Amino acid sequence: MNAPVDVDHKARAWSLPLDRLDVSDPQLYYDDVWPPYFERLRREDPVHFTPESPYGPYWAVTKYRDIVQVEVNHKAFSSSDDVGGVMINDAPKGLERTSFIRMDPPEHDDQRKEVSSTVNPITLAKMESLIRERTNMVLDSLPRGEPFNWVERVSIELTSMMLATLFDYPIEDKARLIRWSDTFICDINAPDAPVRSEEARFAEQMRFAEHMNELWEERARKPKSFDVISIMAHGDATSKMTLRQRMGILILFLVGGNDTTRNSMSGGLLGLSRFPGQFQKLRQNPELVTSAVPEIVRWQTPVIHMRRTALEDAEIGGKQIKAGDKVVIWYISGNRDETVIDRPDELIVDRKRPREHMSFGFGIHRCLGNRLAELQLRILWEEILRRDLKIELLDRPVYAWSNFLHAIRNLPVRISA
Template identity: 50%
Template sequence: MDGIAETPAPAIDPFDVGRPELYHKDAWRPVFEKLRADDPVYYCETGRSGPYWAITRYEDIVRVDSDPATFSSSHLLGGVTLEDKSNVTFMQMDPPQHTAKRKSVTPIVAPKSLAQMEVLIRDRAAKTLDALPRGEEFDWVDRVSIELTSMMLATLFGHPIEDRRTLVRWSDTITADLDDPDSPIRTEAQRGEVMREFYLSMLDIWKRRREEEPRFDIVSILAHDPDMRNAPVEEITGLFGLFLVGGNDTTRNSMSGGMWGFAQHPDEWRKLKADPKLLGNAVSEIIRYQTPVIYERRTALRDVEIAGKTIAKGDRVGMWYISGNRDESVFEDADSLKIDRPNARQHLSFGMGPHRCVGSRLAEMQLRVLWEEVLKRDLEIEVLEKPSYAFSNLVRSPTRLPVRIKA
C-alpha cells in the first residue's frame, strides 16, 4: 500500500437505523427507544446510501405519511427506499396520478373478492396444518408461513400452484440485500436477470389472459382493465413486482411473528383460546408486534419543520414504522404482545395516508384464517429456538423458527 493514502474506515453511527445488521441481529429496540426519547427526528449523515432523516415517533410518522404534497413517493426522486430506485408503480407515484393507478388494482382485494378467496385460503390452511409432523421438530417459517403465502401468491398470479416456490425465489431475490453474506445474488446484474425471468413468465400469462374471458387473478384483472390493457410494459411488470413482494414477504413475516409472539407470551395464547372472539384484534396486534415492513422513505418537496428540526427540500426522509409501533406514548408496554390491546388497530405496519397497504384486508384475513384453524385443531405448538432474521433493513423477516407440535 506504499504511496497510497489509506482511507480510514468511516466511524459507524450507532443511530444509523438503516443498517441491516440491526434487524438481522434483532438489536433495534434500544436504538429506537433512545431516538424516540432524545432525538426523534434524527439526521444520519453516514447512511449506506447517503444521508437521511429518521422519523421515529408515531405522530410524526402519521404526519409525514399523510402529507404526500410535502413528502413525495415519486420514483423521479428515488422512490420509497433509502437506496434510490427507479421502479415505477403507483407505490412510487404521488396523487393524483397515484390515485388513478391504484384504483386499477383495488378490485382484486375488494370485499367480494375476499369472500371468494376465504374458502380457498381456509382449505389450504387446513391441509397445511394437517400435514405437519406431530412430536418432531420442523421449521414453522418454511412449512407454514412460506407455504401458505406462496399458495396465495400462485392464486393471485394464476401461476401453477405446484411451482409456487419459484415465486418465493423471485420475491426473495428482488428484495435481497447485496451486503447480506447469504444473499442468493451478488450483483445488481444478477438481480436484473432473475427479475427478467419473473417478468417474462408473467408477461406470458398476461398475453394469454388478454385473449381469454376475465377470470379471477390479478393478471387477468389488469389485462382486462381499460387503462392497464395498453399500458407500457414496464408499468405492467412493475405492478407484478409490487404484488409479488407485497403479497409474499409481509404476510409470511406476520405468520412467523405471531407464532413467536405467542411463544413469548403464552398467557395471550390462553386468553385467545378462552375467548376466540378476540382473534380479530389479535391479528392487528400481531401485525403491530411484528411490523413486517421496517420503514418507507419519502423525499421532501420543500423545507419543512418537524419536531423542531428543519428538513430541507430534497432530503430523504425515513418513516420507521417499526419504531412508531413501539412508541410508548401510543402503545403501552409496546414490546409485549397483548391481544386485547384497545388500540391495536392503530398500528403503523400498513402505513397511513394514501399509500396505506392496498392488501391489508387480504393479509388480515389470511392471518385470521390460519389462527382459526390452529385453534380449531387445538394444536399445542412449542417454539424450540429464537427465530433468525433476514439481513435486511426493509423487511423484518424471520428466516427460521423451529417448533414442535405436541403429539
C-alpha cells in the same frame, strides 16, 4: 422463551454520540437488537439527522405522530422513483421497477384504483373457503413430536399458495414465485442473497416480466377474470403498459402479497410464545382472534421502514427539512411508541384499539392488501385454536439480513404428539 437481552447493545445504544447513531445497519435487525436504539431516538431526538450512513445522509423519523404527518403529506414528501423511491437505498438509475407504490398522484391513483377490485370485500368473501381449505391441509400435514421450521412448513407454504391464486398461476410451480419474490426484495449484501448486484437482480426481474407477460397477453385475449393479471390486462389505466411498467406492478403484487403475511404468520407464533399468558388467554377465548390478528401485525411490523424525499422545505417535529432531503419513516419504531401505544413491547391479544398501528402505512399508500393479509392470519389462528395445537418454540428465530423487511427465516418449533 423470552426475547434475547443484549446488555452490550443496550449500553451502546445509550452511550453513542447522537450524530453517530445510525439505525440503517441491517445487522441490528439480523441480531434482533434494534429496540434500544429506537427507544433512545424517540426519547432524545425523534426526528434525527444521520449525517453519514452507507445510504448517504437521511432523517430518521421515529415517533408515531411524526410518521403519520409524513405519510399523509404526499405533496411535500414524495414516493416517486424519480427522486429516489421508497427504500433508504436509492432506486438504481436505469433499473427502476416503477409501480404505484413508487408514484405520486395522479398516476398513483389511476393504477391503484384499477387493481383494487382484486382485494375488495366481495372478492375476499369468495376466497375465504379456499384459504381455509388450504390452511387445514397445511396444518394437518405438519409433523407431531419432531422439530421443524415453521417458516418453511407453514408461512411460506400458505403465502405461496395465495400468490398462485392471486396470479392464477399453476399451484405446482408456486415455489418459483417465492424465489422471485425473495430475489427482488433481498439486500444484495446479505450473506445468503440470491443475487449480488443490482444488475443481476434486474436481469432476474426481466426474466420474471417476460414470463408473466406471456400470461398477460394470453389473458388480454380472453374475457376478464378475477386474477390480478387479467384485471390489469383489461384495465383502462393498465392495459397499455410497457413491459417495464408491467414488471413493476407485478413485482409489487408479488412482494406485497408475500412478505407482510408470511412474516406475520411467523411473528405471531413467536410473539405468542414469548407471552405465554396471552397465548393461554387466546386459547380460552378464541373470539379474541379478531383483535389478536392486528396486534400480531403491529408487534411484528413486517416492513421496517419506508422512505420519502422532500419536494419542498418542511417542518417535522420542530426540525427543518430541506427540499431534496431523504426522510425515512421507521414503522418498527412508531409501533413501539410508548406515548401512543400502551405497553408497546408486549403482544396483548385483547388490546383495546389493536388497529391503531402503522404496519400498513397511512394515507394514499396504505397497504392495498391489508384485508387479505388479515383474512389469512385470522383463518390460520382460528384453525390452530380449533385443533388446540400445542406448539413449542425450540430456539431463537433467525432473521433476514435486511433493514427493510422484518423477516424471519427460521423458527424452529415442535407440535406435541
